Structure formats: C-alpha cells, structure tokens
Amino acid sequence: MSGIMLAVDDLWVEVGGKIVIKGISFEIPVGKTHILFGPNGSGKSTLLRTIMGFSAYKIIKGKIFFRGKDITKLPLAERAKLGIGISFQEAPAITGVKLNQLLQILKNNGADIEEMATNLKMENHLMRDINAGFSGGEKKRSEILQLIIQNPNLVLLDEPESGVDIGNIELLGKYIDKLLQKEVHHNEMLGNSRSKSGLIITHTGHILNYVPADKSYVMINGKLVCKGNPSEVLEQISNNGFGHCEECFRREVIKDFKGICYETK
C-alpha cells in the first residue's frame, strides 16, 4: 500500500454555482495529522466536505485519492465505508434516531460504546435523539464519540473545539489523540506504525495544545497560500493576521521573506 493516506490533486470545487476551491493540491502521509488554517469563508469546510463526498460539492476539476485509490467519483457512503470519517462543525439534529442506535450500527472495532460514552461524558445522551437539544460542547463530543466507534483511517475534523469551554477542549483533545492513534509511537525510521491520518480545521488553534500535528496549511480564498510547521504558522497568524499570509502569497517573493512566511509550495 502507498504511504500516502490522502492525495488531492489540482482540485477545483463549485458550490451553489460559485467556485470555492481553486486548484488545491496536497498530500497527507499515513500516520500524519495536518492542520488547515484560514479566515471564515476561505473554503476550509468546503474542502473537507468535498473530500468526504457531500452532494452539494461539485468537483469541476482535479482528483482525490484515498490510499492510492481514485475516489473522485465515489459516493459519500462508500467513502465512509472505505475509511473516511468526518466530524461536523454544525451537526444537525437527527430526530427519531437515538445516538446509541447509530453507534450500534457504526461499531467497527472492539470499542465499548458505554465506556467510551462515559469517557466523553455522553453516557446520559445515548438514549436521546442525535444532537437534538445537545449543547454546543455536547454536539462536539457526540461527533468524536461517533468517530471513535466508527474507527475511520482518515479523520476529517471541522473545528472540533469551536464553542467548547477550555476544560472540555482538553477532554476532546485527549480523545482526538486516541482517534488519531497518537499513543502509538511513530518511528519513521522503522516505517509507519500508526495507521490513522487526520485533517483538522481550526480557527483558534486551541486544539493544537492537545493534539500534536505534523504540518499545516493556510487557506485563503480557495487556495493554499502557505504551508509549514503548525505552531510556527499559528504564531505567524496570531501576530500578523491572515491578511499578511495573503499579501505574502501575492508577492510571490516568499523566499526572500524567510522567517515571515514559511516553506511554500
């Protein structure tokens, strides 16, 4: 098998008649977690949802490969079955379907549903309709719980920490680590021992305090404009804002500005 979990090649995506993704290429190796930064409306969620295969996202050019297989035309459910999982930024309430009912169907590994629900403080929500009347934090924990039980190889997380208080971000981070097999020591000299990869959208970067990541991208206006070490890129954004990233990209003189913008494509 290829050592690449996800490869996106010159991807162009249209949503509701508007081109939102404008020629994006990147790869996530097996065992690695990448981060997607970017201002609101830059197309981060669109990219994640296109990789997952939601019907509203129309690929007009480019290809998506999952573990070497071209999945560009594969329907949503089949991508999920192949091993791609997503956490929703705004999960809808699924009236009439109990959380436990779905978890029983998703159960794809030895994970104990009750135990995992308790760990994520969701044990009292198992018999409730999915997301119906859940608080913001409960929805996020419900998403991570579902993913742990589903056990995908590629984990797409859309702002897993937004609207979650600090104490619960730590809890979420712990189980996102579990989802991404962060407890498995990843020795690249010995080959890949970790079989999970992740792509995480974060607005604030808080989740990086708990989830180690390997690489990050900055997305602006449908393009990846910067690529580099997650904490360095985050620091750059915190200090100078996204405007700077855009400017830096536009000037195309990035190599002369070492230390401001990092490694680029």
Place this chain on the structure above:
Amino acid sequence: MKQNKLNKDDIEKMELVGLAPDDKDRAGTFTVIDDEIDKSKSKTEGVEILGLSQALKKYDWANDYMWQLVDPHKDEFTERVWKYEQEHGPVGQFLRFKKGMISKEPFQSCFFIKLDRFVQTVHNIIIVEDEAEFHIITGCAVASYVNSGMHIGITEIYLEKNATLSYTMIHDWAPEMIVRPRTGIRIDSGSKFFSNYISLRETKITQMYPTARLVGEGALVKFTSLILAPPNSIYDLGSRAYLSAPNTSAEIISRVITKGGTAISRGNIIAEAPDTRGHLECNGLFLSDDGNIDAVPELTAKVRDTDLSHEAALGKISEEKLEYLMARGLTRDESTQMMIKGFLDIDILGLPPALEKEIRYNLNLMEDEAL
C-alpha cells in the same frame, strides 16, 4: 350470519394489530368477527366486559351512556349504525374499568372482518371510573383475502374523576375498505386520556374526527397519530378537543407520511374556559413524488385566558440529515429507513414498556413491508 372459524392466517393478522391470542399479559379480551362476538373475557376483577346488548339488559343505567357522545344523526354512517341497532340490537363491547383499579397490562379488543364486502357496524361503550388507570390496545383488521367492505365503529368513552386511560388503536385494512370510526370522549376533572392511532396500510378511505369534551377542571387529552398513506389510499384524520373547564389542556400530534396516497391531518381545539392550553402539531413527510399532505389546524379561543398554538412542517426528508447518516457509512436507503422509523417513533406515545416493545415490534414489521 354464521361466522367462519379463525385460521392461522387470521390470527397472524390479528397479532399484527396487537392482539395476544392467548390473552398473555392482558387484563382481558374482547373480539368481534364480522358481526358476532368471538370472545369476551376479563382476567382481573377491575375490569368488567360485556357484550353491549347484554349490558343493556343487565344494567338499566347502561342506556344512559348510549349515543351521548356521538350523535346518531350526525351523518349517514352514524345513522346506519343507529338503524342497525333499532333492528338487531348493538354489536360491540361494554367495558368498565372499576373505581380505583389500576393495571399496567392492557385490555385488548379486536374487530376483524372475514367476509369480503361486509359492512361491520360496532358500538363500544367504555367507562373509566374514578381513579382507575388502564390501557387499551384495539386492533382492526381483515382476513388476507378481503379486499373491500366497510367498518363503522361508534365508540363512546367516559372518564370519570381522576382517571387515566390510554387507548391505542392499530388498523390494518385493505385497498377497497371504507373506514368511518365515530368517537366521542368525555373527560371529567383530573382525568387524562391518551389516544394513539397507528395505520400504515392501504385503505380506500379512512375518515374520522374523534372529539373530546374536557368538562372537569384539570382534565387533559392527548391525541397522537402515526400514519403512512400508500398509493390510492386516503386518510382524512382529525382530532377535536373542547376545553370546557378551567385548567384543561389538549395536545394533538400527528406524524404523517405519504407514499403516494393522500393524508389530511386536521385538528381543532376550542377553548371555552379560562386557564386552558392547547397545542396542535403536524409533521408530514413525502416518500414519493406523488401523493399529498394537507395540514388543517383550527384553533378557536372563546376566552381571553388561554394559550393555543399550532405548528406544521411538510416536506421531504432533509438531505442534510440523510447525508449526516450517510457520512457514517449508511447507504441512502438505510439512512432513509432509519429516519422514517424515527419519524414514526412510538416513544412519543408514552406506553408501558412491555406494550411499547410489542407495538414497536409489530410496527417494524409493517414499516418494513410498507417501505
């Protein structure tokens, strides 16, 4: 008319609408096949069950409960039953839940038709005395070869003071069956009445408008219906509540699905006394390009101190919700089924667990077939 004996096939159909053939876990049983009483049996001293004709002979006062809550001249269907009764005497049950008695085990009744093109006219009187708490499961069905006919059921339900009755009715008719139940309910102070109606099968037309009169302070009524209208079937269903005493409340909830048929969901709450509350809710789902759903809510306030509301939402299953489940690896069909089963969730009926489990099982069988 000599009735046929029930065969295995008939019993299966009766079981599907909630009848336990051996009376297991039941407080009693009353069944009518065509126009004859097949079984009338009480298993507990809290329940008196008689054929209605028999009850009228036994108790002078029983006649006081006849045609009080349903007007015999209301329409051609009530008229038909009324005339039948003048000639032959009534066919149906006289069911009395005695004062202060409580049972978690439901009383069951079943009205079954074995003759094709038969017109079944039944009349039921149900009295729940002070402080009694009971459940009724009523099933109506036809033999598998029956295609057409008519069922007219007059049901008059009296709840005395501080009594509770849940009345769950499951129908399983046939493509050319005309179904016209006529039901009146009188609810006295502190009493609660829960009506649950489930029908997922073909019918030519099923039309009813049960009407509850809340005449005593603090009385409560809740009507819930779960309907699936297959192609060529018409369901015209409504529920009405008169809030005629202070501090009474009514809730009318319907979940209707069309698979090509017509589903009309009506509701009418009339507030005539202060400190009353009423809510109407209709959710309608399309599973096909054909068919139609009408939600017709009516609220009438005759007093200032009342709180009446209604909401309705009609449409197809939300694509966003379907894709939420599909993103977890369920196919479109699996996700749709899951959403529909959730839509027709009997959790909302508030039944005792054993009965709920049974009905859930039957409902699943019927849903699988309907979908």
